[in-house]
Amino acid sequence: MKNQQGKAKKSGIWIVSIVFLAMALFLLFFMLRTLFENEIQSGKEERKKAVYENQAVHLFQKMPDIVLEEEDGKEISPLKQGEGISVFLFWASYCPYCQESVEKMDILAQTAKSMGARFFAVDRLDGEKETKEKALHILEEKHVQTKTLFDKERKAYKEIGLNMVPTLLVTDNKGRIIAMSQGSTPTERQLQNMISEAKDGKAFTYSKQLLPLLMTEEGGIRTNYKTSEESIPSGEDILSESQGILMEYAALTGNKEMFDHLWTYTKSKMFPEGFMPWVISEKTDTAVNALVDDLRIIGAIQKAEIMQEENLAFYQQYLDAVFLYNTEEGRPVDFYDIKMEQKADRFTLCYGDMATLEQMKKNDKRYLEVYENTLDLIQNGRISEKFPLYYSYYDYTKQKYEGTRLNMAEAMTTLLHLAEVGELPDTAMDWIADELEKGCVYAAYDIDGSPSEDGYYESTSVYALIVMTALEEGREDIAGKAINKMEQFRIADAENEFYGIFGGSDGTGIYSFDQGMALLAYEYYERMTE
Structure with missing residues (x-):
């Protein structure tokens, strides 16, 4: 009996030991798997950061x-083999991310050929x-049937300025790099879009993606893709800002049909009585204008070079309206409220x-005088x-500059306006260059030059405005970094x-201002690097 009890006791100990051992092994396996997954994720994040x-x-x-x-x-x-669109795929056999490039090489080459582009696979040699x-x-x-060329001692790789494989570059017929993919292999559709950008222009290709999302049949530009029943502006609300941005793009590109479509809507729907409200919305009546939007539309009219007869009369009517509503004793004011019959007591720079x-x-x-x-x-x-940017606004009542927080989209707009007339000090763009060197330009800064607590994020429009300002100043070093960002x-x-739009993958964040600024940035770059 004692022997049986002893055997049972030992058997129980063994069972408990095995259970504990199994649990320990499972815990060890879970910890190692988590560590491995974290390492993979960390590697992906580092690779994305490097890109x-x-x-x-x-x-x-x-x-x-x-x-x-x-x-x-x-x-x-x-x-030197002739003009035209060229696709370069840099790869290496030891690179795990290049395995997909090798497997897709023939498909990518055929896609390029079908669109009239030359395809060069380039193996990066280091010996x-x-x-x-x-x-x-x-x-x-x-x-693989596609022939590959070889980059001996990585000379071409270094000369171009590449930092990883795989990298795919698409150049236009002027030899400019119009599209690129680093760290991963593009799909057939992505390559088709990249080649289209090189053939037709990055701005034009993007406009074909953008306009069906935001332009109404009548020629109004929606505030953003997603509609909100409460907030103003949103969704189908039409901003004078958005109309002006797209009119400027149409004017710069000489797209008369697009310009006329936008301008017809703007004149008939937004300026029927000689006053341009900043927003048209079914949710409310707006009787307030915005000087910056009026000036943008006037600027687009100037660039369109259509000053004949009725157009000239409208232009003068618009100048009369801005002088009446948005100046006071020769000084600019932000807005005029028709209902209150009151001008703003401030000027936003x-x-x-x-x-x-x-x-x-x-x-x-x-x-x-204005x-x-x-x-x-x-x-x-x-x-x-130390912080060579500009205050947000000037308060005429207090006779002082105000604004302890700078919205960088507004701040960069101020810099662009100065750059366009040759009045921007070099120190401003030097500060932008320093921020880019640190990693990014944030969405908002306090007036001591530090990022605002609620501004630790980046913005499409801020980088687009940096691109345009840098190009005006001849600072392609800054413009290049900004357009990549x-x-x-x-x-x-x-x-x-x-696909290809600036915003969230679920359709949120697709705002007309961001899209319009990006479109103008592309057009500026294409025009200034021809």
């Missing part, structure tokens, strides 16, 4: 005249991790569109040497219905 923050190559950069080798060692200069033999072996193993006012003073002598006073108000509003906010999933 966006450590790029030496940037969009619209001129592709250098690189020299590559064929399999037999014969040198070849792809860009150690990657050799011709290793590359040719994997191509044969995967039954980003409202001072100096290039437009400069043309207005040539057309109408009343604006000579131009000078507006420029003085902006220039005297610089915050400090801007590009990361596009929806990259080719299967998504909003």
Whole structure:
């Protein structure tokens, strides 16, 4: 009996031991799996960070005249083989992310050829991790028919400024890098869109994606894609701001049909009685205008060069309205409230569109004083040497500059307006360059130059405005970094219905201001790097 009890006791101990051991092994397995998954995720995040923050190559950069080798060692200069769209796929056999590139190489080459583009697969050689033999072996193993060229000692890779494989670049017929994909292999649809951008222009291709989402049949531009029944503005509400931005784009590109469509809506729906409200909404009647929006529309009319007969009469009517409602004793004011019959007692500095006012003073002598006073108000509003941007607004009642928090979209608009008339000090763009070097430009800053507590995020429109301002100032080093940062906010999933748009993959965050600024940034870059 005692022996049986002893055996039972030992058996129980063994069972308990086995259970504890199993639990310990399971816990160890779970911890190791979690650690492994975290390492993978960390690697993905680091790779993503490298793609966006450590790029030496940037969009619209001129592709250098690189020299590559064929399999037999014969040198070849792809860009000297003739004009046209070119696709370059840099890869290496040891790179795990390049396995997909190898498997898709023939499909990508066929896609490029079908669209009239040349395709160059380029193996990045270093003589150690990657050799011709290793590359040719994997191509044969995967039954790849597309011939590959070889970048000896990574010379072309370094000359272009690349920092990872796989990298796919698409250049236009002027040799500019119009589209790129780093760290992953694009799908067939993504490559088709990239080649379209190189053939037709990045701005034009984007406008074809954007306008069906935001433009109404009548020619109004929706505030954003998603509609909100409560907030104003949202959804189908039409902003004078949005009309002006798209009118400016149409004017810059000489798209008369688009301009006329937008302008017809703006005149008939928003300016029937000689006053332009800042928003048209079915939710409420608005009887307040915004100087900055009026000046943007006037500027678009100026750029469109349509000053004949009825158009000239309308233009003068608009100048009369702005002078009546948005100036006081030769100084600019933000808005006028028709119902209250009251002008604003402040001037927001980003409202001072100096290039437009400069043309207005040539057309109408009343604006000579307005131009000078507006420029003085902006220039005297610089915050400090340490933070060489400009205050938010000037309060006429208090006779002082106000605003302890800078919205960077507004702040960059002020810088752009100064740059367009050659009045922007170098220190402002130097500060922007320093912020980009640190990693990003935030959405809002306090007047001591530190990011605002609620401003620790980035914005499509801020980077777009940096691009335009930097190009006006001849600072392509800044413009290049900014457009790369801007590009990361596009929806990259080719299967998504909003593919290529700036915003959220579920349709949220697709705002007309962001889209319009990005569109103008593309157009500025295309025009200024021709």
